[in-house]
Amino acid sequence: MQPAISVSQLSKVYDSGFQALHAVDLDIMNGEILALLGPNGAGKTTLISIICGIVNPTGGTVRVQGHDIVTDFRAARQLIGLVPQELHVETFETVWDTVSYSRGLFGKKPNPPLIERILKDLSLWEKKDSRILELSGGMKRRVMIAKALAHEPRILFLDEPTAGVDVELRKDMWQLVRGLREGGVTIILTTHYIEEAEEIADRVGVINKGRLILVEEKEELMRKLGKKQLTLELNAALDSLPEALARYDLDLEQGGERIVYRYDTQAERTGIGSLLADLNRAGISIKDLATEQSSLEDIFVTLVEETR
Template sequence: MTNALSIKNLSKTYKTGLTALNGVDLDIRRGEILALLGPNGAGKTTLISIVCGLVRPSTGTVTVEGNDIVQNYRQARQLIGLVPQELHTETFETVWATVSYSRGLFGKKPAPALIEQILRDLSLYDKKDTQIMALSGGMKRRVMIAKALAHEPRILFLDEPTAGVDVELRKDMWRLVKRLRDTGVTIILTTHYIEEAEEIADRVGVINKGRLLLVEDKAELMRKLGQKQLTLDLQEPLKALPGDLSNYALELTDGGQRITYHYDTQAKRTGIASLLAALSGAGITVKDLDTEQRSLEDIFVSLVVEENQ
């Protein structure tokens, strides 16, 4: 089975000499939701712009359902819907006219029933005769999504779909994205909201300075998230850990004042109770304790910070 999207060794150096993408390899499966996380300037929009044929790559190839984006540009572009990061919405056109026109741009026959369905799904149908410029920001964003869907794309790019969007609309958007995925549309979205990736992504990719640092199933990342750290502040400093505690992976820090212990919250037995009993048996008194959960945000920050050093 071919992938929805296959990106090989993709690089982009702009005329300014800035390398925005550097050797990116990425396969996107049919029908998945992939969230691309990365700080400002990481190269997310550049990647999307290349796939959509708006920016020319310096090296590498991209195929969309097997169609090369340069050699078979028309076929490839037909399959893609794009909701860009920057919205251009200062128009007198009505919602209905704008969305219908977008479909026409791809040479597709008018399909009023489909346009109506899209507008209904986005809670825009009662605004169909309103001029775009008279809509609120959140509604304009929905119109952009409706436009991107009007030609029935198989792959949808959402470049920061929920930036500046209120909680309610964000949740609507998540529901819509999942519903689209369930109809077989492949979705790639960029976001700065890690909870958004946690909520809707099947896989998560992290990009920084033009390099793809990680692509992983969210479930696998969540398993890593299951890691917790227990910190024990001791009444009296220890010179060394007693030998009978060696079957726990413990660390002694802060001049012997502190013990840290990493454990898996998903595991049936975390070993905390027996650890505390063993400490007490060894005559070690705990003054205070604290636990900390590793989040996707920590993983993201540590990856990006590590790379920047």
């Protein structure tokens, strides 16, 4: 199946000599939600800007549903909706006119019922006749999203769409994203709220210093790189750990009243059972136990630190 977006050996060097992207390869499949994570200056926005035709690449190719973004720009761009980080709206226009005009820019015929539905989905209907300058920052962000959806794109880029906005908008935003995905729209988002990516993404890509470190199914990424921790509360404090437990990654904490066992998901099935059996043989009595798993944010931080 042809990818929605195919990026091959994409690089970007600015006039200052700064290389923002280094030979990036990435295929984004139709109908998926890809979360692109990375620290500030990692190259996320540059990558999105090139795919959307805002920035010219230095090398490599990008195809959108088979259309080259350079030689077949118009066909490629018509398939894409973009919600950028910065707010770019005509302050003296009304919400309705702004969103309708955005649809017309892509050569689409007027469709008032569609515009009405988009505005209602984004809680903008009551503001349809308000001028943009009269809106709050959160409402202006909603207008940006409405503009991106007005021409019915099959691919939607969300570059930090919920940064600095209220909880209500974030809730509306992700509800809308789920609805779009159900309709077959491919969605690529960047976000500083990694818990959002953990909740909504199908795959996760991590980029740092212009290099794509990995792209992985979210569940597989959590399985392979996620660390877990088992905390054992003891009935009697220990002065030290028995030699028989040396093969485990254990720490004795809280004055010897607690043992902490750290392990990866691949060792989960055999590791815990063996540890509990060895504790029993050593005569160590357990009062309580609890487990916790690293989050996607923990994995992201670890990957970025490793590349540094």
